[in-house]
Structure formats: structure tokens, C-alpha cells
Amino acid sequence: MSALFGARFWRRCLLLASLALAMPAWSAEILLTAAEDGPGVQAFAQALREQRPADSVTFKALPDMPAPGQLPGSTRLILLDLPSLDWRLQDTQGPATLVLRISRLQARERLGNHVPAKISLLWSDPPVDRQLRLIANILPQARRIGVLYGSDSEFLLPELRQHAAALGLEIVAQHWDNINDSRPLLSLFKNSDVLLGLDDPQLYNPKTVKNLLLSSYARQLPLIGPNAGFVRAGSLASTYSDQADWLNVLDRLLDRPQAGWPRSLYPDHFKVVGNPQVARSLGIEQVDETAVATRLAEGEKHP
Template sequence: MGDQSRMTLLFVSRLWRRGLLLACLLLTAPAWSADILLTAAEDSAGVQAFAQALAQQRPEDHVTFTALKDLPAPNQLPATTRLILLDLPGLDWRLQDTQGPPTLVLRISRLQARQRLGTAHPAKISLLWSDPPLERQLNLIANILPQARRIGVLYGTDSEFLLPELRQYATPKGLEIVPQRWDNISDSRPLQTLFKSSDVLLGLDDPQLYNPKTAKNLLLSSYAQQLPLVGPNAGFVRAGSLASTYSDQADWLAVLDRLLDHPPANWPRTLYPEHFKVVGNPQVARSLGIEQVDEVAVAARLAEGEKRP
């Protein structure tokens, strides 16, 4: 009986929390405010800091964070809610229901979206890409390595779909994409083949290819060939690649602030953040005999170039 009573109390408590959340969301708010609900599977310090920063940035809106486990089904949330998902479990939860509120999805890469959605795009869901834009990365290469013309690109089954887009951006810039499939990360022969026909390597944000297990082999092999690696992200630059573009929390907050100023009907289906920074690895630049990347100046040049038609 004791166990049954505790289970009943737990069930009632959970229902009460969900009911309280819905009641809070349904409270009448001033006409100029919006109910903005952030959620994630993990209620970490970083997630809380992001939610608090957004709340401070939009004091006239009602900004709250609720852990994913405490939310009802998406269709039980008020239709006027503006939902912001901070991780992939949140997207999986949202995809179970076509009737949920307008949703912005952060921290999702092109590959992750492809794996979950294929080529489909559900209504009322906007995807804000976490991986650097391909064209921006090519522009970075053109800025810091102006002599490079042959852009070596490792790809796998998951990232192959990005190659046509990459070629589309490269051709007008006078750049040649040299693709090399790498199915077996224990086999270094594809790397050696690619190194011989490339001036620089551009890393795609494909975790099957660029991860802690492959980093040492990739980086040491490229150093041995005096071949710089650009990308795939800021984390890999810290590990030993030359440079990358990236967007940090301040950039994402700026993107959200702009989007939330508009009705959800006007939100784009997909979006790369227009605000970004450049990170370089001075030690790698010295090792390769390359001029150190001036992060601020290069980022400014790239941003100015993106403003021009």
C-alpha cells in the first residue's frame, strides 16, 4: 500500500506541475508581450544562463524555461506560445505532434536535421543551423589563404548531400572542390590521396569524420603535408585546425531577438545566424608558416562581403 500511495502522489504531483505550467502560460498578458517558452532535456547551468540572458534581453516578454520532462504534449501548449528548443530531444518531442505552437530549433546541424527529417520540413518549425555556413567557410579560406584554389573535402554517407551546394558556392569564386569519400576512418589512404590533390582542407561538420578519435590522425597528417585544415567548427580549431567561423551565445541571442520581434508566420524555415566571429589557432599558423589570422579584421571583412549583393 505504501508504494502504491507514493506512486499516486508522484502522479498527482506531476499532473499538478503541468497544470500549473499551462495556467501560467494561459494568463492574460499585455498586448505588447509574448509568451516565450524554452525547453531542453537537461536543465544545465548553461541552459539556465541562456534562458536568463534572453529574459533580460526581452523584459517586456514573458520568458520561461521548463525542462522537457515536465511539459505536456506539444498540442496542449497554447497556440500563442513561442517555443524555443535547445536540444535534439526537444525536437524529437515536438515532432510527435503537428499541432504544436510555432517553434524555433537551436543547436541543430544540417546533418542532424537530415537524419531526422530527410528532405521534409514540418510546418511551424524553424531550424537555426549550428554548423558554419558553407559559403562563409569558403570566404574564410579566400581571405586567409588567397592562393588556395583546390579545396579538399572529406565526406561520408551522412555528409555527401552537402557536396552539390558546396560546388555551387565554390565555382563562382574560382575554387575547385576536390571531394574524397572516407568510409573507414581507420584507413588513412583516402587522406593521403586527398592531400596530394588539395591546397587546403575544408572540414564539414560531420561527427563521423571529425571527432576525438580521428582528430590526431587528421591533424598530424595534414601538418606532415604542410596542408592547413579550415573548420569544421570552433572546437576543432582549439584541437589543431587553422581557423573557422562560428556563432556564440551573444550571436544567437541577437538572432532570436530579431526573430521574436516578428510574427511567427514571418519566421524563415531555416536560417544561419548573420552574426558570427572568426577563431584562429596562432600556433598552427606558425607551424605551417602562415600569417596569423587576425580574427576581428577577417570577421569584419567577411561580414561586409555578406552585406553586398
């Protein structure tokens, strides 16, 4: 009997050991929040669950959230919109937080030049250096890069000029403070080879899109950016990151200790979108989206 009992005991020990080895070393509590629930939010949360099956991924609408300081410090908090960022900023306590899909202008409006501790910003607007390299790839003859800017986006100009100089390009900047006045546009068009749109909603919005695009067509001047949506409306091309790219970034960050999260980050995974009809109307070769994206990715440096 003792021999039989001993054999059963060791078989159970082996079974428990094999189960322990099969289980993940650790799992994370991942909490997503936004002001409103909806199909898009639920689809994103479900995609993250499928990507990280060992973790507990939960979505909770902002009205149902406690104060940030009441959340466990081990929680990996992901904010999906600006109202949730405003909620998080009300409390200096709380877990490390990833702010997803926020633009440089939106962050500056809320944070100025200071990113609070425990906050990591994942930028939604295309990085200006990537957009400039896109221009160099698809329009190699272009040297003078026209840029409209407003009071909200002026802070991007020094960075733009620095990256442009490294590529042998010149930034021709034009302030546009009255979208009903086309004279700044005409002045910029006369002195530029191509236009680079900044993700500034005061300048690039449904009210200005018709004037901007018709003016660029009339001058046979391509417009790059400011985002994928504007390409569908009539600009030539842009870089962008989609949901799969964001999930890739999150997957990498969530594998790191929270103390190692960067203060801000552009997705290193991205795609290129072009508008073939616009290319034809401007007499420009159609953008090979996959090939251009590959060349741009190969030229980027990552830590």
C-alpha cells in the same frame, strides 16, 4: 466639491494614460525546453530574459512538458536540444517552434528533405559559403579545396561546388568510409591546397582528430573548420556563432509575427577564430580574427 472631484478625476486619467504609454505594446510568452536542466541552459534562459525584459521567458524541462498540441498557439516555443525536437515532431499540432543549434546533418537524419510546418531550424554548423570565403580571405593562393565526406555529409557536395565555383575555387572531394584507413586522406592531401572540414561527427571526432591533424601538419596543409572546437584542437581557423550571436538572432525573430519565421536560418552574426600556434607551424600569417570577420560580414547579402 464637484470641481475638486473633477480635478482629481482628470489627474487620475492623465496618470493612467501616461502609464499606458510607458508599457510595451505587447509581450510574448516565450517557453524554452530541453531534455535536461543545467547551468548552461539556465544561463541562456537568463540572458534571454535580460534581453527581452517585457516578455515572459520560462524554461521547463522536457519531462515536465505537456504534449505540444496542448500549448497555447501564441506561445513562442524554443527547443534547445535534439530530444526536445523529437518530442515536438510527435505532434503536428502546437505553436510555432524555433529549433536552436541544430546541424544540417542532424536535421537531415530526422527530417529528410522536408521541414514540417511551424518548425524553424537555426543552424549550428558554419555555412559552407562562409567557410569558403574564409579560405579565400586568409589563404588567397589556395585554389583546390580538399573535402572529406561520408555517407551522411555527401548531400552537401553540390552546394559546396556551387559556392566554390562562384569564388573561382575547385572542390576536390574524397569519400572516407573507414576512419582506420588513411589512404583516402593521403590521396586527398596530394591533390589539395587546403582542407575544408565539414561538421560531420563521423569524420571529425576525438578518434580521428590526431590522425587528421598530424597528417595535415606533415603535408603542411592547413585545415579550416569544421568548428571552433576543432580550431582549439589544432585546425587553422573557422567561423562560428556564440551565445551573444544566437541571442541577437532570437531577438530579431521574436519581434516578428510567428507566421513570418523562416523555415531555416544561419545566424548572420558570427565571429572568426584562429589558432596562432598552428599558423606559425605552417608558416602562415596569423589570422586577424576581427578584421577577417568584418570583411566576411561586409560580403554577405541578407534579405
